Amino acid sequence: MANCCVCEKPLSMLSGVNIYSGKICKECAAKAPSVAMAHSSNWSSYSIEAMIQYENEVFDQFDATASYGELHIDTVHGLFAISKKLKDDKPITRDVFSALDLSEVALYCKSPRVDNHVVYVDVEFMCRIEPLSLNIKQVIKHKVRCETKRVDSAHVEWQTPGDLQIFIEMFNTMLSGLWQRMNMMLF
Numbered sequence: 001m002a003n004c005c006v007c008e009k010p011l012s013m014l015s016g017v018n019i020y021s022g023k024i025c026k027e028c029a030a031k032a033p034s035v036a037m038a039h040s041s042n043w044s045s046y047s048i049e050a051m052i053q054y055e056n057e058v059f060d061q062f063d064a065t066a067s068y069g070e071l072h073i074d075t076v077h078g079l080f081a082i083s084k085k086l087k088d089d090k091p092i093t094r095d096v097f098s099a100l101d102l103s104e105v106a107l108y109c110k111s112p113r114v115d116n117h118v119v120y121v122d123v124e125f126m127c128r129i130e131p132l133s134l135n136i137k138q139v140i141k142h143k144v145r146c147e148t149k150r151v152d153s154a155h156v157e158w159q160t161p162g163d164l165q166i167f168i169e170m171f172n173t174m175l176s177g178l179w180q181r182m183n184m185m186l187f
């Protein structure tokens with residue numbers, strides 16, 4: 001009988017989640033970010049323990065102040081979360097991260113397509129959480145309607161949705177505020 005690589009609980013043959021170095025129990029898997037556990041076999045038990053520890057430190061602080069699709073920000077605490085929905089302003093999975101830990105971040109429209117003379121896009125979020133070596137790339141809102149203008153018989157022009165632009169500005173304001181605070185601490 002195998003044991004969970006994180007909490008050492010005995011696992012039956014069919015239970016548990018495969019990771020790079022063995023198996024972990026469902027309880028431990030649920031304490032780690034779901035964006036990482038979607039590719040659970042990439043991670044060592046050491047990495048998963050670090051993620052569980054990380055979530056223990058940030059998760060309870062999170063209180064959403066704004067959302068766009070499945071991406072939520074807490075501008076007061078400088079945190080963001082990825083979750084299909086919120087319950088009492090908290091994500092339903094352990095996917096909360098500190099914006100200060102970002103080493104790359106982008107939020108953009110992709111896959112534009114025309115349906116009945118209107119352009120629709122998917123909105124994708126991409127980032128890297130440096131301390132966890134975690135790369136995230138996820139569509140956070142599907143089939144978003146864009147302001148569309150017909151240029152000629154073969155071409156249309158479309159614009160980034162206004163509410164997405166506002167959300168990007170809020171995210172950027174949070175980031176620049178955090179960096180200003182960091183610089184004040186460092187210099």
Ligand SMILES: [Zn+2]
Binds near residue numbers: 005006
């Ligand atoms: Zn376990």
